[in-house]
Amino acid sequence: MLRFFLSRIGQTLTVLFTVSVIIFALMRMIPGDPVLMVLGDDFTQEAYERLRAKLGFDRSVVTQYLIWLQAILRGDFGDSYLNHERVSRLVWDAFLPTLSLVVASMLVGILVAVPSGIVAAMRKDSAWDWGSMGFAIFVYSMPSFWKGIVLIWIFSVHLRWFPAVGYVHPWESFWEGTWRLVLPAITLGTFFSGLVARIIRSSLLEVLDQDYIKAARARGVRRAALVYRHALANALIPVVTVIGLQFGTLLGGAVLTETVFGIPGMGRLTVAAILNRDYAIVQGAILVGVFAVVVVNLAVDLTYAFLNPRIRVA
Amino acid sequence: MTPRETEERHGFPGALRAPGGVGGHVGAPHEKVLEVRDLVVEFSSEDGPLRAVDSMSFTVGRGEIVGLVGESGAGKTLTSEAILGLIRRPPGRVSGEVRFRGQNLLALDEPALARIRGKDIAMIFQNPGASLNPVFRVGDQLVEAMALHLGEDRGALRRRAGELLTRVGIPSATTRVRDYPHQFSGGMAQRVMIGMGVACTPALLIADEPTTALDVTIQAQVLSLIRRLARELGMAVLLVSHDLGIVSQMCHRVLVMYAGRLVEEASIATVFRAPAHPYTRALIACLPGLDQGDRLGAIPGVMPGLRALPAGCRFHPRCSLAEPRCATDEPALRPAGAGQLAACHLVGA
Amino acid sequence: MARPLDAEVLPAQAPAAAGAPAGVGTARRWWRRFARNRGAVFGLGVFLAVVVMALFANVLAPYDPVAQGVGPANEPPSWEHWAGTDSFGRDMLSRIIYGARIALVVGVVAVLLAMVIGVSLGLVAGYYGGKVDALIMRVMDGLFAFPIIILAIAMMAVMGFGVKNVIIAVGVGFIAPFARVTRADVLAVKEEPYIEAARLAGVSGPAIIARHVLPNVLAPIIVQAALRVSGAIITESGLSFLGLGPPPPTPVWGSMIAEGRNFIVMAPHISTIPGIALMVTIVGLNLLGDGLRDTLDPRLRR
Numbered sequence A: 001m002l003r004f005f006l007s008r009i010g011q012t013l014t015v016l017f018t019v020s021v022i023i024f025a026l027m028r029m030i031p032g033d034p035v036l037m038v039l040g041d042d043f044t045q046e047a048y049e050r051l052r053a054k055l056g057f058d059r060s061v062v063t064q065y066l067i068w069l070q071a072i073l074r075g076d077f078g079d080s081y082l083n084h085e086r087v088s089r090l091v092w093d094a095f096l097p098t099l100s101l102v103v104a105s106m107l108v109g110i111l112v113a114v115p116s117g118i119v120a121a122m123r124k125d126s127a128w129d130w131g132s133m134g135f136a137i138f139v140y141s142m143p144s145f146w147k148g149i150v151l152i153w154i155f156s157v158h159l160r161w162f163p164a165v166g167y168v169h170p171w172e173s174f175w176e177g178t179w180r181l182v183l184p185a186i187t188l189g190t191f192f193s194g195l196v197a198r199i200i201r202s203s204l205l206e207v208l209d210q211d212y213i214k215a216a217r218a219r220g221v222r223r224a225a226l227v228y229r230h231a232l233a234n235a236l237i238p239v240v241t242v243i244g245l246q247f248g249t250l251l252g253g254a255v256l257t258e259t260v261f262g263i264p265g266m267g268r269l270t271v272a273a274i275l276n277r278d279y280a281i282v283q284g285a286i287l288v289g290v291f292a293v294v295v296v297n298l299a300v301d302l303t304y305a306f307l308n309p310r311i312r313v314a
Numbered sequence B: 001m002t003p004r005e006t007e008e009r010h011g012f013p014g015a016l017r018a019p020g021g022v023g024g025h026v027g028a029p030h031e032k033v034l035e036v037r038d039l040v041v042e043f044s045s046e047d048g049p050l051r052a053v054d055s056m057s058f059t060v061g062r063g064e065i066v067g068l069v070g071e072s073g074a075g076k077t078l079t080s081e082a083i084l085g086l087i088r089r090p091p092g093r094v095s096g097e098v099r100f101r102g103q104n105l106l107a108l109d110e111p112a113l114a115r116i117r118g119k120d121i122a123m124i125f126q127n128p129g130a131s132l133n134p135v136f137r138v139g140d141q142l143v144e145a146m147a148l149h150l151g152e153d154r155g156a157l158r159r160r161a162g163e164l165l166t167r168v169g170i171p172s173a174t175t176r177v178r179d180y181p182h183q184f185s186g187g188m189a190q191r192v193m194i195g196m197g198v199a200c201t202p203a204l205l206i207a208d209e210p211t212t213a214l215d216v217t218i219q220a221q222v223l224s225l226i227r228r229l230a231r232e233l234g235m236a237v238l239l240v241s242h243d244l245g246i247v248s249q250m251c252h253r254v255l256v257m258y259a260g261r262l263v264e265e266a267s268i269a270t271v272f273r274a275p276a277h278p279y280t281r282a283l284i285a286c287l288p289g290l291d292q293g294d295r296l297g298a299i300p301g302v303m304p305g306l307r308a309l310p311a312g313c314r315f316h317p318r319c320s321l322a323e324p325r326c327a328t329d330e331p332a333l334r335p336a337g338a339g340q341l342a343a344c345h346l347v348g349a
Numbered sequence C: 001m002a003r004p005l006d007a008e009v010l011p012a013q014a015p016a017a018a019g020a021p022a023g024v025g026t027a028r029r030w031w032r033r034f035a036r037n038r039g040a041v042f043g044l045g046v047f048l049a050v051v052v053m054a055l056f057a058n059v060l061a062p063y064d065p066v067a068q069g070v071g072p073a074n075e076p077p078s079w080e081h082w083a084g085t086d087s088f089g090r091d092m093l094s095r096i097i098y099g100a101r102i103a104l105v106v107g108v109v110a111v112l113l114a115m116v117i118g119v120s121l122g123l124v125a126g127y128y129g130g131k132v133d134a135l136i137m138r139v140m141d142g143l144f145a146f147p148i149i150i151l152a153i154a155m156m157a158v159m160g161f162g163v164k165n166v167i168i169a170v171g172v173g174f175i176a177p178f179a180r181v182t183r184a185d186v187l188a189v190k191e192e193p194y195i196e197a198a199r200l201a202g203v204s205g206p207a208i209i210a211r212h213v214l215p216n217v218l219a220p221i222i223v224q225a226a227l228r229v230s231g232a233i234i235t236e237s238g239l240s241f242l243g244l245g246p247p248p249p250t251p252v253w254g255s256m257i258a259e260g261r262n263f264i265v266m267a268p269h270i271s272t273i274p275g276i277a278l279m280v281t282i283v284g285l286n287l288l289g290d291g292l293r294d295t296l297d298p299r300l301r302r
Helices: A001-029 A036-041 A045-054 A061-073 A087-122 A125-139 A144-158 A174-208 A211-218 A224-259 A266-276 A279-307 B006-008 B074-084 B109-117 B138-149 B154-167 B186-198 B214-235 B246-249 B268-273 B277-284 C011-017 C024-035 C037-054 C090-127 C130-145 C148-159 C163-172 C175-190 C193-200 C205-242 C253-263 C267-298
Strands: B033-044 B051-059 B064-068 B092-100 B121-125 B206-208 B235-242 B255-260 B261-267 B334-337 B340-342
Touching: A001 A061, A001 A125, A001 A279, A001 C148, A036 A045, A045 B006, A061 A174, A087 A174, A087 A224, A087 A266, A087 A279, A087 C193, A125 B334, A144 A174, A144 A224, A144 B138, A144 C205, A144 C253, A144 C267, A174 A224, A211 B121, A224 B074, A224 B138, A224 C148, A224 C205, A279 B214, A279 C148, B033 B074, B033 B121, B033 B235, B033 C090, B051 B235, B051 B261, B064 B074, B064 B246, B064 C011, B074 B092, B074 B235, B138 B154, B138 B186, B138 C011, B154 B186, B186 B214, B206 B214, B206 C037, B214 B235, B214 B246, B214 C130, B235 B246, B235 C037, B246 B255, B246 B268, B255 B268, B255 B277, B261 B268, B261 B334, B261 C024, B334 C148, C024 C037, C024 C267, C037 C090, C037 C267, C090 C130, C090 C163, C090 C175, C090 C205, C090 C253, C090 C267, C148 C163, C148 C205, C163 C205, C175 C205, C193 C205, C205 C267, C253 C267
Parallel strands: B064 B235, B064 B255, B121 B206, B206 B235
Antiparallel strands: B033 B051, B033 B092, B255 B261, B261 B340, B334 B340
């Protein structure tokens, strides 16, 4: 277990290093002089040289990367080119709404996926199976941004049950915040549920085919205990991994969903920054987003190891 | 299910006892624990129904060890799984009769079968490592197996679990109950399975290739464990194996299957002294150390698939004694000697 | 979905069933298995429809997709404009038909691009192993950590707008999955005796890769490609929806949905109709991909 733990942390650090290099390289590939971008239109040659030296652009690429990395590790993502606010502050403020959308969507997705996946597997090839798998592929294939618009059209414009746009932190005003999250979470969560339901179904079917299920049945274990105790305990272990791997997809989906629902999250921040050519924000937002994905993947892998006795008790 | 008028006449004292009766090892000495009659297992397929087990009939007596041999694909495993109602339907279809102490198991519903499985009839499988649930501790699985059928409290069962493991020869059993299946070797896992199987002192143990996945040295230990427990508990055993050598060491009687059909039934002594069916003879010829001694025989050709069963006797394309009628008429099972049956035109001719 | 007889239960009958001659028989057998999957057939139909729309857009479209004022603005579907008109009075149906062209081109070309690069990297990494493998796969791990849409957004930020850049931005996100799948299969194939034999016979590394390794790992790669096209189209639509796709007035489904958002109360058809086109395409491609996976790559079958 400890060895697994350490090796996974080592892998995670490697991935984070590679990610940082990729982002650094991408930022260097942006056409135009980054010094000019910071200075704006009005500057002296002396000011230009001074900033160039300060930002380290007169040194080798490796040194530049190290300077850059050092700043990042201190949590210093620089200032917005446009309004000179701290990027770390802006990104953090935008990250919280996105995170609460992702978590709410996961909850919705799991609540829908677990029962429908189990029913589909247990009644394989029945109307239940076809129905829930058809629904799964349907919601999975619906682009989240379009689904959001349709939901707004039905539930906000016509029925007036939910507000169309806007966001409040659920931890500041629970009911208000939760209410406003319902439509966005359904939008993104149903996509997630489609994916997870399909995986639960196939994982459960695979486990139900295993020898130990037949052996348990031969010992007189009843069908309910067979499925809910023996089979699910095994079938849900890989599902945990999938949920973790899909955190990234969910984060990507959140970027689109929050644009539809006017949630002031990472997506809106990034897109606005791109259109304004405010690359310090773009870089900070992408760094934080990918960093979150990598850390969640690590956490999920460790959970997987903990759930799986073959790794936990080695 | 084929209803039979003769059903009543075959009743015996055992049939009168409640099927759930504990132990059940009292009765006439030649009491039949298991009577299988005209068992058919079919599967639906794209090319129509495929008959994987065809009209199997045999019995297993109290305390008797019966071997069921044949090549892989002959239908041995399906026969044994059909007895316990383990074949998934659909796509499978099972008909005939499986009488356990007089009660037709094929007529029971799933909850009634579940009460019999593991309690009165236990089964162990070919791959012991895969037969234990990998996410539960071995002790918990033993406790579960007992709790299903015995009305004792968990604490007592927990102690019994340790005792059972000791009984099947697992060292330091009291600590091993807390281990997970992957921490057991194949041989040790099969001992656990056997312990779990005999936990409720069943009247019949079905052992499906119990040693095929094990090393040769371990094989002998596991087999002698089964034999010992069968004697101690007065338990009947149906030993499924492709290895006639193992069957010859273990069993009182042997059933030989070929392409879904029973082709010979005889006591062990008879089978080796005077095998009646050419297939049985060929199997014996393949055993090392018997017959020709240095030359290991092999039966020419392969067993036909279910989609391409030959007309007449299913063995005739590989049979060195085949006559013209063997290709057209299917031979019925008929007496070939004292307590010996064989399905061959040449028997008694 | 009759899968009654596992090889395990009845090994003897398997060779008899597989005894049919290869070639035409195999193709027919394959088609029969594929055709039994109704979802996959539906998916194939959708895919062909999108291809026809893309190829013959100039014939099929009743109006010029970028011409403004061909009808009144924000008009709901009518006989003149089957899918209505947008806020500039452009014909929606024509824009949707031309939009299929962008969706298909971006989806297919991006996946092909990713496939060529990813498979090459995977072949090299898997076959040569060692430091080359470590270097390539660490970079792939890094790329893989990026959610695809976020990587595409980052790429668009760097490269600027335009169809060509959208293709690259979308394609980059799919390189790592191809590299991983290919490498895993190469590692398995590499152990086969015929590879060892070729190596002992003095065949060079690249020749072995091209002639012996690649053909044996192709089936799962094709399945991957089929499954990824829908993802690429969704990513492209997402970019377009965010306003990072091909610039206006290019008829793109994602941008059309985004434009209609402002008129959701008075003219909901502007958002919903291109969305239906997009959704049907994605459902179709996903069903087609699943069907191909089930028939081409039995290992993944369920």
